[in-house]
Amino acid sequence: MKKGFLLTALGAACWGFSGTCGQYLFIHAHISSSYLTTMRMLIAGGVLMIITFINSREMLKRLIQNKRDLLQLFIFAIGGLAFSQWTYLTAISYSNAATATVLQYLYPTLLVILTCLKDHRFPQSIEVLCIVLATLGTFVLxxxxxxxxxxxxxxxxxxxxxxxxxxxxxxxxxxxLMHRYGSLPIVSLGMMIGGLFMGIAFQSYKHIPALDISGILAMLAIGLIGTALAFTMYLFGVSTIGAIKASMLASLEPVSAAICSFFWLHTTFQFTDFLGFFLIMATVFILAKAKEKAQ
Known part of the structure; x- marks a missing residue:
């Protein structure tokens, strides 16, 4: 359990660090978010594919042979993974790693709203509280x-x-898909498909930036530490401490991004920034605790 808590926290910290690496590349290498998304997904996808081939070869083979599931994987790879990575990195390019990460964490509240619409019901009192907190936090931020x-x-x-x-x-x-094949085959193959799609759609191969050694290291850190390693550690954490506790520990991601941005890139924050961060991130803990209590 202690190892699960530690690795989950480290995985979240690595995600935050990768966001700051992205901010560094946007500032100093003037790299595009589409190119960075392509490289991040291909680097991480390549590493995870090797791990999958070693540990989950049969599941991967079953997935590739099932045309219907493979089509669903393509939808996830492009509409889920690639779209998520691209929008997140683009948000960093227009703001900073910490702010973009916190805004991304509006998604649990959006999921509550989607669930209420799908079930044709009004939100419960605790869900209303989270919607109000998320809206207020976004306004303050x-x-x-x-x-x-x-x-x-x-x-x-x-x-x-x-x-x-x-x-x-x-x-x-x-x-x-994850229930059928496990997380690793889905994410690793999804990363490769999404990375190839981004590379072709945005013709990233035609716009290769000239990176110095610090830029190359930042790029590798995003793909290897901030994606492949972070995902592996977080996945281990989910398997040992459970998805709910892991989701709460994942909230360390924006904290890590803020600390790295402040000390490395000298990004300045005001009290109102931290207030907005707190209001939005509070919804993650409230919803996770409510789900834990319900279970």
């Missing part, structure tokens, strides 16, 4: 309490909200 102006760019806000919507798709679309 975007405006710092001033109705007449935005504290972050409109592009940063919109891409951050799109990243939250994409995270909903990323969360919902692979559920049945």
């Amino acid at each position: 975007a405006t710092h309490g001033h109705l007449s102006r935005l504290n972050i760019s409109m592009q940063g806000l919109l891409w951050g909200i799109l990243a939250a919507i994409a995270a909903c798709s990323y969360t919902l679309t692979p559920v049945k």
Whole structure:
């Protein structure tokens, strides 16, 4: 259990660190979010495919032979994984790693709203509280309490909200596939498919940036540490401490992104930024605790 808690926390911290690496590349290498998404997915997908081939070869073979499930995987890879990675990294390019990460964490509240619409019911009192907190947190983060102006760019806000919507798709679309084949074959093959799609769709191979050694290291850190290693550690955590506790520990991601951005890139934050962070992230804990109590 202790190992599960530790590795889950480290996985979340690695996700936050990868966001800051992305911010570094946007600032110093003027790299595009589409190219970074392509490389992140291909690097991570390649590493995870090797692990999958070693540990889950039969499941991978079964998946490839099932045309219907393979089609569903393509939908997840493009509409879930690639869309989520691209919108998140684009949000970072227009704001910063910490703000983009927190805005992405609006997705649990969006899932509540989608569930209420799907079930044709009004939200429960605790769900109403989370919707209010998430809305208020987004308002504080975007405006710092001033109705007449935005504290972050409109592009940063919109891409951050799109990243939250994409995270909903990323969360919902692979559920049945993961039950059938396990998480590793789905994510590893999904990463490869999504990376290839992004590379072809945006012709990333025609816009290869000239990176110095620090840029190459940041790129590798995003793919290896911030994606492949982070996913592996988080997956182990889910298997040992459960999805609910793991989802709460995953909230360390924006904390890690904020700390790395502050000390490495000297990103400045105000009290109202932290207030917005707190209001949005509180919804993750409230919803997780409510789900744990219900179970």
